[in-house]
Amino acid sequence: IPKPSHKVRRDVQRFDLNKVTITNDPVGNKEKILILTPMARFYQEYWDNLVKLNYPHELITLGFILPKSKEGNAATTALQAQITKTQKGARPFRKVIIERQDFEPPLASQDESERHKLANQKDRRAAMSKARNSLLFTTLGPDTSWVLWLDADIVETPPTLIQDLASHNKDLIVPNCFQRYTDDSGKLAERAYDFNSWQDSNTAQELAATMGPEDLLLEGYEELPTYRTLMAYMELEDMNDVRAEVPLDGVGGTALLVKADVHRDGAMFPPFPFYHLIETEGFAKMARRLGWHATGLPNYKVYHYNE
Amino acid sequence: IPKPSHKVRRDVQRFDLNKVTITNDPVGNKEKILILTPMARFYQEYWDNLVKLNYPHELITLGFILPKSKEGNAATTALQAQITKTQKGARPFRKVIIERQDFEPPLASQDESERHKLANQKDRRAAMSKARNSLLFTTLGPDTSWVLWLDADIVETPPTLIQDLASHNKDLIVPNCFQRYTDDSGKLAERAYDFNSWQDSNTAQELAATMGPEDLLLEGYEELPTYRTLMAYMELEDMNDVRAEVPLDGVGGTALLVKADVHRDGAMFPPFPFYHLIETEGFAKMARRLGWHATGLPNYKVYHYNE
Ligand SMILES: Nc1nc2c(ncn2[C@@H]2O[C@H](COP(=O)(O)OP(=O)(O)O)[C@@H](O)[C@H]2O)c(=O)[nH]1
Ligand SMILES: Nc1nc2c(ncn2[C@@H]2O[C@H](COP(=O)(O)OP(=O)(O)O)[C@@H](O)[C@H]2O)c(=O)[nH]1
Ligand SMILES: [Mn+2]
Ligand SMILES: [Mn+2]
Numbered sequence: 001i002p003k004p005s006h007k008v009r010r011d012v013q014r015f016d017l018n019k020v021t022i023t024n025d026p027v028g029n030k031e032k033i034l035i036l037t038p039m040a041r042f043y044q045e046y047w048d049n050l051v052k053l054n055y056p057h058e059l060i061t062l063g064f065i066l067p068k069s070k071e072g073n074a075a076t077t078a079l080q081a082q083i084t085k086t087q088k089g090a091r092p093f094r095k096v097i098i099e100r101q102d103f104e105p106p107l108a109s110q111d112e113s114e115r116h117k118l119a120n121q122k123d124r125r126a127a128m129s130k131a132r133n134s135l136l137f138t139t140l141g142p143d144t145s146w147v148l149w150l151d152a153d154i155v156e157t158p159p160t161l162i163q164d165l166a167s168h169n170k171d172l173i174v175p176n177c178f179q180r181y182t183d184d185s186g187k188l189a190e191r192a193y194d195f196n197s198w199q200d201s202n203t204a205q206e207l208a209a210t211m212g213p214e215d216l217l218l219e220g221y222e223e224l225p226t227y228r229t230l231m232a233y234m235e236l237e238d239m240n241d242v243r244a245e246v247p248l249d250g251v252g253g254t255a256l257l258v259k260a261d262v263h264r265d266g267a268m269f270p271p272f273p274f275y276h277l278i279e280t281e282g283f284a285k286m287a288r289r290l291g292w293h294a295t296g297l298p299n300y301k302v303y304h305y306n307e
Numbered sequence: 308i309p310k311p312s313h314k315v316r317r318d319v320q321r322f323d324l325n326k327v328t329i330t331n332d333p334v335g336n337k338e339k340i341l342i343l344t345p346m347a348r349f350y351q352e353y354w355d356n357l358v359k360l361n362y363p364h365e366l367i368t369l370g371f372i373l374p375k376s377k378e379g380n381a382a383t384t385a386l387q388a389q390i391t392k393t394q395k396g397a398r399p400f401r402k403v404i405i406e407r408q409d410f411e412p413p414l415a416s417q418d419e420s421e422r423h424k425l426a427n428q429k430d431r432r433a434a435m436s437k438a439r440n441s442l443l444f445t446t447l448g449p450d451t452s453w454v455l456w457l458d459a460d461i462v463e464t465p466p467t468l469i470q471d472l473a474s475h476n477k478d479l480i481v482p483n484c485f486q487r488y489t490d491d492s493g494k495l496a497e498r499a500y501d502f503n504s505w506q507d508s509n510t511a512q513e514l515a516a517t518m519g520p521e522d523l524l525l526e527g528y529e530e531l532p533t534y535r536t537l538m539a540y541m542e543l544e545d546m547n548d549v550r551a552e553v554p555l556d557g558v559g560g561t562a563l564l565v566k567a568d569v570h571r572d573g574a575m576f577p578p579f580p581f582y583h584l585i586e587t588e589g590f591a592k593m594a595r596r597l598g599w600h601a602t603g604l605p606n607y608k609v610y611h612y613n614e
Binding site: 020093099140 | 403404405407570573575576
């Protein structure tokens with residue numbers, strides 16, 4: 001029997017980008033999600049939280065990029081062990097891609113105090129941008145509907161994270177990233193962690209106008225008071241309305257859901273000052289230049305590891 | 308017999324970006340090439356020339372993006388027929404990906420006179436940038452060494468195009484794009500076609516300094532004399548030395564070989580004015596911001612279709 005001439009060849013793939021839906025009901029529409037994580041250290045709590053996400057795992061592809069450092073090697077080994085276990089289990093992910101970076105991280109130390117020094121920010125965030133771009137450009141598919149950026153030290157989110165964020169049907173949407181800690185009296189408490197999600201201010205705009213083209217307007221540094229409105233500190237009328245939305249100009253990337261079309265149009269993480277912004281904050285600006293809008297959810301919280 | 312625990316799972320892929328070589332001997336090192344073509348019209352001469360490229364086809368992935376217009380539908384049908392024939396033949400390509408755009412092209416007419424009007428350039432080249440980005444972001448792999456951008460109306464190149472360009476081992480390298488025509492006396496002649504490959508001038512820089520942030524400094528328009536040095540018109544001492552190199556600040560994309568790391572770092576085709584540049588010229592500038600350099604080959608020619 002001769003093969004039918006219309007047989008689909010495995011080496012030829014056709015995609016109609018029109019037919020890749022991006023809706024507020026991604027489960028109902030079987031929309032594919034790509035979860036991207038740059039990872040310098042492996043935390044078991046991150047993995048356990050990831051595995052508990054109740055979006056259908058068969059629709060989720062995971063992408064990781066890890067540095068070629070001693071710490072990165074250790075993280076890769078630990079990550080690999082968990083992946084093997086999960087993929088053999090009852091709810092394997094659709095696909096997992098692990099990449100090792102081909103450049104060195106600019107800082108020898110990943111400790112929080114060192115990472116957060118203003119003088120270290122430009123190089124560090126440029127390197128982070130390149131790691132994010134490398135991961136994004138090599139894992140995004142024509143059939144991806146959403147990209148969830150999730151840092152490797154996000155250790156607690158609602159299991160419905162993806163559905164909750166997607167239900168707002170926004171171009172870019174970012175929850176509020178907090179951190180749990182024990183206060184002086186020994187009581188469990190929480191505090192804001194990520195200050196990269198903000199609404200712009202006139203002061204910041206005026207400061208930017210006086211800056212040289214290579215200068216960055218970073219957030220969260222006393223040396224550079226911007227008077228931007230930070231999502232971390234927003235006081236809303238109803239602090240219990242987890243669906244409350246605010247428009248944003250800058251976003252953090254600890255947890256960030258993006259419509260894949262935003263990236264496909266070309267929005268990436270600028271490793272150079274872009275309107276005096278870099279990395280995830282520069283990404284929000286670039287998305288804006290492409291006609292897309294960022295939204296924040298001040299009352300919807302995710303939690304960062306506490307070193 | 309229990310499965311060996313080290314068995315490689317098809318759903319888990321590991322890539323060490325360090326081990327993806329990008330050298331001046333891509334055939335010897337079995338380097339994978341991605342050829343990307345945005346296509347509004349199908350020309351048989353383009354396909355015939357592509358198939359004649361003697362870089363090992365098993366190392367070549369082809370990616371196409373076509374608009375969702377009547378013309379785009381016709382081009383898709385014609386392209387598909389040729390792909391089927393070639394992939395059944397003796398020298399199939401490694402993989403072929405065909406994408407249909409999910410936005411409309413901004414111009415109803417693809418005729419050269421209409422396309423090249425200055426007033427139409429911003430919208431048209433923004434749309435082209437998005438088409439290129441969409442194709443790039445969804446086809447680039449972790450194991451791609453080189454990306455060859457090749458327009459659908461490039462109808463004649465040496466069959467050794469890829470090896471020739473890669474042998475220079477440059478970050479971005481662009482041949483000179485000419486066009487054959489019949490002159491008034493009926494003789495075959497050739498003339499420069501692509502004016503997007505140039506070296507910057509002080510005049511252009513001064514012009515840029517007076518422009519608004521949304522203004523574009525386009526090349527090849529009388530209304531905007533830039534006095535840039537165009538590769539199209541360069542007079543070299545030895546006009547026969549096909550290996551002669553010149554540094555460039557702007558590049559055209561009719562034929563353009565790029566190290567995959569340039570794209571993986573984040574270099575894309577800006578659909579908005581980036582230093583008053585857009586699309587392929589903006590791409591060269593963005594690559595430069597990322598530390599990569601563009602090179603032109605004035606005496607190495609490829610030929611554009613003559614409508
Ligand atoms: N691939 C890669 N990931 C990194 C590197 N540095 C940090 N990361 C990861 O990138 C994310 C953000 O970095 P982190 O240091 O936590 O930023 P911070 O919480 O804002 O101080 C985390 O998931 C880190 O594990 C690096 O050099 N390479
Ligand atoms: N996907 C897509 N490709 C296009 C579109 N317009 C032009 N092209 C293709 O993009 C390349 C450059 O466009 P072309 O019109 O030839 O540019 P020119 O030669 O500089 O005038 C060619 O390969 C075209 O076939 C479009 O709207 N969508
Ligand atoms: Mn962190
Ligand atoms: Mn053309």
